[in-house]
Amino acid sequence: xxxxxxxxxxxxSLYLRFLEDFERQGTETVSSEALATRGGTTSAQxxxxxxxxxxxxKRGFGYSVPELAGRLRDILGLERTYRIVVVGAGxxxxxxxxxxxxxxxxxxxxSLYDCDPKKIGQKRNSIPIRxxxxxxxxLAKELVDMAIVVTPAGAAQEIVDRLVKAGVKALLNxxxxxxxxxxxxxxxxVSLVLELEALSYGLRNR
Amino acid sequence: xxxxxxxxxxxxSLYLRFLEDFERQGTETVSSEALATRGGTTSAQxxxxxxxxxxxxKRGFGYSVPELAGRLRDILGLERTYRIVVVGAGxxxxxxxxxxxxxxxxxxxxSLYDCDPKKIGQKRNSIPIRxxxxxxxxLAKELVDMAIVVTPAGAAQEIVDRLVKAGVKALLNxxxxxxxxxxxxxxxxVSLVLELEALSYGLRNR
DNA sequence: CTATGTGAATGATTTCACAGCT
DNA sequence: AGCTGTGAAATCATTCACATAG
Numbered sequence: 001x002x003x004x005x006x007x008x009x010x011x012x013s014l015y016l017r018f019l020e021d022f023e024r025q026g027t028e029t030v031s032s033e034a035l036a037t038r039g040g041t042t043s044a045q046x047x048x049x050x051x052x053x054x055x056x057x058k059r060g061f062g063y064s065v066p067e068l069a070g071r072l073r074d075i076l077g078l079e080r081t082y083r084i085v086v087v088g089a090g091x092x093x094x095x096x097x098x099x100x101x102x103x104x105x106x107x108x109x110x111s112l113y114d115c116d117p118k119k120i121g122q123k124r125n126s127i128p129i130r131x132x133x134x135x136x137x138x139l140a141k142e143l144v145d146m147a148i149v150v151t152p153a154g155a156a157q158e159i160v161d162r163l164v165k166a167g168v169k170a171l172l173n174x175x176x177x178x179x180x181x182x183x184x185x186x187x188x189x190v191s192l193v194l195e196l197e198a199l200s201y202g203l204r205n206r
Numbered sequence: 207x208x209x210x211x212x213x214x215x216x217x218x219s220l221y222l223r224f225l226e227d228f229e230r231q232g233t234e235t236v237s238s239e240a241l242a243t244r245g246g247t248t249s250a251q252x253x254x255x256x257x258x259x260x261x262x263x264k265r266g267f268g269y270s271v272p273e274l275a276g277r278l279r280d281i282l283g284l285e286r287t288y289r290i291v292v293v294g295a296g297x298x299x300x301x302x303x304x305x306x307x308x309x310x311x312x313x314x315x316x317s318l319y320d321c322d323p324k325k326i327g328q329k330r331n332s333i334p335i336r337x338x339x340x341x342x343x344x345l346a347k348e349l350v351d352m353a354i355v356v357t358p359a360g361a362a363q364e365i366v367d368r369l370v371k372a373g374v375k376a377l378l379n380x381x382x383x384x385x386x387x388x389x390x391x392x393x394x395x396v397s398l399v400l401e402l403e404a405l406s407y408g409l410r411n412r
Numbered sequence: 413c414t415a416t417g418t419g420a421a422t423g424a425t426t427t428c429a430c431a432g433c434t
Numbered sequence: 435a436g437c438t439g440t441g442a443a444a445t446c447a448t449t450c451a452c453a454t455a456g
Contacts, residue, residue, distance in 0.1 A: 001411055005425065006404070013403040017382060031437065039384055043437090044427055051439055059433040060436040076403050077410035084402075091304040095297035096398075101382065105399050146405055170405040172398070176223060176307065178245055186408040188401045192302075192378070193311050195394045196290075197219040197282050198212070199352055199376040202392040204283035205207055211447065237415065249415085250449055257417055265455040266414040 008049045012072055014039050015046065019069040031062040081106040083142075087159050088150035089114035089129045092174060096148060097124035110144060132159070139166040146170040153177045214255045218278055220245050221252065225275040237268040287312040289348075293365050294356035295320035295335045298380060302354060303330035316350060321361075338365070345372040352376040359383045 018038045022030055032043040032050075039046075050056055056071050057063045073079055084102070086093050089112040096102070102109055112124060115132045122129050130138065147163045149156055149171060156175035163171065164185055171187045173179055179187050224244045228236055238249040238256075245252075256262055262277050263269040279285055290308070292299050295318040302308070308315055318330060321338045328335050336344065353369045355362055355377060362381035369377065370391055377393045379385055385393050 004411070007425075009404055009407050010400060012407075013397075013400045014384070016403070017400075018384075033437085042427070044429090045425095047437090047439060048426075055439060057438050059438045061434065062437065075407070077406040078403065082402070082406065091301035095301040098297040099398070101399050102402070105402070107399070107402050145409065146402065170409050172401055172405065178220070178224075184412070186405055188404055190396065190398070190401060191219075192305070192396070193307050193313070194216060194219045194223075195378055195396060196288070196308070196311070196313050196352065197222070197284065198215055198394060199378065199392055200283040200288065201215050201218075201281070203351065203376050205210070206390070213447075239415080248449070250451095251447095253415090253417060254448075261417060263416050265416045267456065268415065 002052065004052055008052065011039065011041065011049050012076060016069060016072040016076065019065055019072065022065045023069060027065055029062045030065050030068070078106055081108055082145040084109050084146045084148060085111050085113060085144050086148045086150060087113045087132070089119050089124065090150065093150045094124045096150070097127045111138070135162055136166050143167050146172065148172045150174045208258065210258055214258065217245065217247065217255050218282060222275060222278040222282065225271055225278065228271045229275060233271055235268045236271050284312055287314055288351040290315050290352045290354060291317050291319060291350050292354045292356060293319045293338070295325050295330065296356060299356045300330045302356070303333045317344070341368055342372050349373050352378065354378045356380045
């Protein structure tokens with residue numbers, strides 16, 4: 001498959017969110033223009049994004065909402081569910097455990113990991129908090145697809161090395177460091193301070 | 207000022223993070239190559255990013271760590287602190303209240319807002335939870351610079367309309383909807399499901 | 413001699429505009 | 435008649451490569 005831009009993939013995910021809304025409200029058909037307006041982009045952009053993967057619409061008509069949603073789920077690899085662990089059961093880790101959006105979209109948080117003996121054995125939203133030292137043993141029994149890293153900065157790289165060694169190929173990193181991983185491991189970073197700094201820049205320069 | 211790419215601004219913020227590390231460990235001097243390696247980019251990219259704003263290095267030598275950090279803070283508008291409110295005192299809102307990174311970087315969370323009478327009046331990490339209905343009255347007394355929106359999807363647009371009307375010009379949105387705001391209001395979206403879907407796409411296509 | 417700063421070249425992404433289906 | 439799908443054009447971002455300053 002031809003290399004697809006990160007920005008395109010992110011927009012596809014956004015289009016899928018809109019299609020889910022349309023599905024819920026029973027809308028049958030949608031035009032590229034309608035998706036564009038909703039997502040703050042242009043109809044040409046929507047059509048171009050889709051065209052990398054096939055042609056899913058009917059000319060003069062638009063797209064079938066359920067069909068396009070299905071195609072996007074297929075493209076994004078969402079026809080299956082994913083098993084996830086969250087490493088770090090602090091405030092953010094616990095909040096992630098309670099976040100319903102993950103489950104609703106097929107991302108199943110199977111376990112939290114922490115090193116605080118007071119937390120180990122507890123649950124958050126019925127998800128168990130396990131001893132971080134058991135990570136390798138647990139993953140060897142049943143591998144997970146993705147890990148969310150919400151440890152302090154100092155612990156993140158070591159945890160990630162262990163996750164990678166255990167076979168995890170996709171990471172969502174909240175720690176404020178740039179992780180070093182092999183080429184076949186995908187990392188996405190979430191940095192709230194960085195987002196606020198981008199807002200700060202924006203406020204100042206306009 | 208010439209229009210600067212979003213991607214450049216985000217990298218500047220990243221460079222600043224690295225410079226803060228260097229400052230802490232007392233490193234005096236850094237090269238574009240060192241910053242590049244750290245951030246997974248190239249030295250040419252680093253120099254180009256900086257060149258949009260001036261020339262801060264010494265040829266044959268590199269950059270003074272404290273000086274470059276200062277310049278970046280200045281460029282990003284971080285020579286001051288910002289007052290922030292968090293709307294929605296659910297799990298994520300509470301986690302944000304406990305997040306030390308905000309305060310450390312000059313983003314001061316002054317208040318949480320919620321509509322649940324059981325939560326109103328409580329505190330999270332000594333930040334008060336106030337009645338959402340008081341938003342306008344409070345902001346009229348003392349305006350905030352930014353708001354973080356962590357309400358359910360259904361409530362987000364209405365809250366944002368009120369924040370905008372009250373004069374807030376910068377929003378960080380966690381709600382899974384595309385917000386409609388006037389042109390002079392900046393919005394950055396954080397969508398964890400979108401990040402996981404991007405990981406899903408990545409896992410499948412390599 | 414070393415590492416910056418920067419035009420010029422290359423590469424990537426978005427927009428345009430219209431032919432082609434339905 | 436209307437909206438998609440798509441090459442071609444335009445714009446935007448990154449990389450190259452080297453003159454220049456310390």
